[in-house]
Amino acid sequence: NAGVTQTPKFQVLKTGQSMTLQCAQDMNHNSMYWYRQDPGMGLRLIYYSASEGTTDKGEVPNGYNVSRLNKREFSLRLESAAPSQTSVYFCASSEPRDPKVRVYGYTFGSGTRLTVV
């Protein structure tokens, strides 16, 4: 089925370890996003990429890096995981970039549940 695929679905890390969360979409969307969701809060934007080769910081970028590998893939890297990064991470994609002409909403992946101990 067309959509956004995230891997892994679950991960436990020790403090200081690193890992990369993978995201791929097959809808030919230009824009991709990484959000984190914490209990009792909505989604907060970590980084986004408006097109292949570009990335920009969102609301909570500290402690994360991203790579837009190609049009399909957008990865999120934690270089040195901290307990404060325990969260559920969602990748999303959208088209078109210009919200003035947007008709459809974002398409979200099913999430990665990350625990840092």
Add this chain to the structure above:
Amino acid sequence: SQQGEEDPQALSIQEGENATMNCSYKTSINNLQWYRQNSGRGLVHLILIRSNEREKHSGRLRVTLDTSKKSSSLLITASRAADTASYFCATDRYNTDKLIFGTGTRLQVFP
């Protein structure tokens, strides 16, 4: 900081009743969207309303937008147990392509 705040934070109703959720936001927007999230799942887009629209319908969903008050409401009519989920509003801020989410309303529909 969050752009939107939903009210109420939690809502419990019986099947067949209507559910109304409200969203307030802070800055000028291009459009406002509503999403549903079932427990442990990703978000699913429900409906988008543009800043120049006042009301929009989709099946049992009715969304209103009042840009003068910077607020929106989502009405689910004749609710079903399957509507049990968290509902989030999200705004496309003017002149950006970043979607900012509110904190959500947890809806519980009892059979």
